[in-house]
Amino acid sequence: MDRGQGYWVVIVTLLVAAVLAVLPLPLWLVWLRPEWVAMVLVYWCIALPHRVGVVAALLAGVAMDLLEGALLGQNTFALAVVALLSVGLYQRLRLFSLWQQAGIVFVLIGIHQLICQWVQNLEGVGARSPLFLLPALSSALLWPLVLTVLRSLRRHYRVA
Amino acid sequence: MRIVLTLLVVAGLIVADLRFNSLDRTRALLDTLVTPVYWVADIPSRLSEWQQTHLVSRSVLQEESERLRRENLILEGRTQQMASLQAENIRLRGLLNSAALLRDDVVVAELIGVSPDPVRQQVVINKGARDGVYLGQALIDADGLMGQVVEVAEFTSRVLLITDLTHSVPVQINRNGVRAIAEGNGTLSALEIHHVAATTDIREGDLLVTSGLGGRFPVGYPVAVVSAVERDPGQTFARILAQPTAALDRSRHVLLVFTVASTADEAQ
Numbered sequence: 117m118d119r120g121q122g123y124w125v126v127i128v129t130l131l132v133a134a135v136l137a138v139l140p141l142p143l144w145l146v147w148l149r150p151e152w153v154a155m156v157l158v159y160w161c162i163a164l165p166h167r168v169g170v171v172a173a174l175l176a177g178v179a180m181d182l183l184e185g186a187l188l189g190q191n192t193f194a195l196a197v198v199a200l201l202s203v204g205l206y207q208r209l210r211l212f213s214l215w216q217q218a219g220i221v222f223v224l225i226g227i228h229q230l231i232c233q234w235v236q237n238l239e240g241v242g243a244r245s246p247l248f249l250l251p252a253l254s255s256a257l258l259w260p261l262v263l264t265v266l267r268s269l270r271r272h273y274r275v276a
Numbered sequence: 277m278r279i280v281l282t283l284l285v286v287a288g289l290i291v292a293d294l295r296f297n298s299l300d301r302t303r304a305l306l307d308t309l310v311t312p313v314y315w316v317a318d319i320p321s322r323l324s325e326w327q328q329t330h331l332v333s334r335s336v337l338q339e340e341s342e343r344l345r346r347e348n349l350i351l352e353g354r355t356q357q358m359a360s361l362q363a364e365n366i367r368l369r370g371l372l373n374s375a376a377l378l379r380d381d382v383v384v385a386e387l388i389g390v391s392p393d394p395v396r397q398q399v400v401i402n403k404g405a406r407d408g409v410y411l412g413q414a415l416i417d418a419d420g421l422m423g424q425v426v427e428v429a430e431f432t433s434r435v436l437l438i439t440d441l442t443h444s445v446p447v448q449i450n451r452n453g454v455r456a457i458a459e460g461n462g463t464l465s466a467l468e469i470h471h472v473a474a475t476t477d478i479r480e481g482d483l484l485v486t487s488g489l490g491g492r493f494p495v496g497y498p499v500a501v502v503s504a505v506e507r508d509p510g511q512t513f514a515r516i517l518a519q520p521t522a523a524l525d526r527s528r529h530v531l532l533v534f535t536v537a538s539t540a541d542e543a544q
Contacts, residue, residue, distance in 0.1 A: 131313070138317045138392045143464070143525060146394040170282060177286075182310045184393045185427065185434050188299055189290035196286060200279060235290055236395060241441050243395050244462070 122275035126168055129156050129266060130176050138183050147247045150255040151225050152262075153180055153191075154198050158224055159266045161202035162209050164275070173199035187235055194231035198224050214260050222256035300427075304405070307429035314389040314400055314432065325528070380494050382531040383407065385415075388432065395462060397440035397524075399423070403532060404431045412492055414533040420498040420521030421445065421486060422530060437524055438499065439464050447499050448487040452477055455487055458499055458518060464525050467500050469516040474507050476514065484518055494535050 133152035141149055153176055160168035177192030184191065201224060202209070209217055229248055236242040269275075293299045389400035403409050405428050413425040415435050423443065427434035438445050439460040447469075448455045454476055458467040472478060482502040488495030500518035507514045 134310075134313050135317045138314060138389055140317070140321060140390050141392075146392075149392060149394075170279060174282070174286070178306070179310050179313075182303065182306050183313055185391055185396060185398050186393065187290050188293040188303065189286050193283065193286045193290065196283060238290070238294055239442075241395050241462075248395070 122270075122273040123167070125269055125273045125275045126160050126164070126172070129160075129269065130172070132156075134176075134179060134183060137180065147250050148254045149251055150258050151228060151251050154195060154225055154228050155221065155255050155259065155262050156266065157195060157199055158202045158221060159262060161199050162206045163266075163270055165203045165206040168199075169203045170196050170199050186232075187239055190232055190235040193235065194228040197231060198228050201227070214263065217263070218256045218259040221259045222252050225255040226252040228252075303427060304429050307427060307434075308404075308431065311429060311432050318388040321528070381534040382416075383534065385530050385532050387528050387530060395441070397423075397437040397443075397460060397462065397464065398426070399435050399437065400432050401435060401530060401532075402432055404429050404433050406430055408534070409433045409532060414486075414493050414497070415530055416497055416533060417522045417527035417530050419523060420500070421493065422522045422524060422527070424492065425532075437464075438520060438522075439467060439524060445493060445499060446487045446489040447484040449478060450483040450485050450498075454478060455489065456484070456516075458484060465519060466503070467518045467520060469502075469518060470513065472514050472516055474509070474511065474514045478502060478505060478514070478516065480505055483521075494533055497533075 130153060133156040136152040137149070157168070157173055157176060160172070173195040174192055177195040178188070180186075180191035180195070181188050205220065209220060212220065226249060229252055233242055233248050242248075289299075293303075383403065385401040385403040387399050388402045391398035391400075399422075401415070409425055409428050411425055411428060415422045415424065421438060423435045423437040423440070425433050426436045436443050437460070438458070439462070441460055441462040443460040445458050445467075446455065447458045454472075456469045456472050456478075458469050461468045469484075480502050484499045484502065486493040486495055486497045486499055498521045500520045502516060503519045504517040505514055506516075
């Protein structure tokens, strides 16, 4: 993997996403917390499919596992699958309208949440209600915002 | 093919972390690496705290200082007899041939993060291996038991709260010494007490304190107050809910308990 231009932007945005992911939220919001890291990862997978993919997902995943105190591998597995799917779909995703993309993001984050839920059930701490799917909804609704911000960052710093 | 292999390796990692403790060392090391993320995420609450302590009017500060002085006086009054009572207690225990009472030292820690995962009741505190924190150490706040340390990194450690689904704490009723086990049910506001016979003397409002059985938690810290007792004649066991006394979702300043053996001489 040869280093492209502005690769640090990818790293910084993922770090910011990680901070947002552990930012304390009021109790009524915790089930709605969007999966920031997964969203940022999806964006870079679509924008730079030859540079950002499963390897980046693995690194981000391990960091998220440590931050969440989850089983080592829970987020790693989920994010790897999300990255795999987004890299596979990038040509179609780029042609989609904003809300069509948001729909796909809904599905991708939903898959992410399901995998996390499976692993948590192995551990015996899984959610007792389908509330754990809410982040898919909040992430899809916030997708236009994430897309706009990341796209302007990519253009401004000419990440390629 | 490579992808499948990668996913298999990650799946192996999950199993390794789930079944064996072999990854604990690695985790502690890697945890130290990701600590800065928690520091950054903590900045907003730190700022609001700073603003609360620095940008207040003189009169508010004076009022608070006055209130604290009064509170301090009352607390000091209450502890006056502590030394002699403690010595007496140790002597009596000696007469009864029971083990010496343990004295607890505490270290103030600050909460810097809360697990973002709503199914996991965990918090991160700003004391770690460097400050002598050890696995299984008890964490309390001003009102009661909060949880125990489950991961120690260099500068931080992760604490499992007593309300986590996977957590149980041995307790006894302060009023009559009946023992029970309080299990977390995944919500911050309640503990469940299972397998208490329907005829057991337990009422709403009973204070549950740590019993010290199991050797994990020090004896005598308040854990919860019984909030509901349902006795169904058809069931063998009563259904009991208790509300944690610690402010699990609000406390920012917490105490780590170091247990030290104490003798009668020291207490005098």
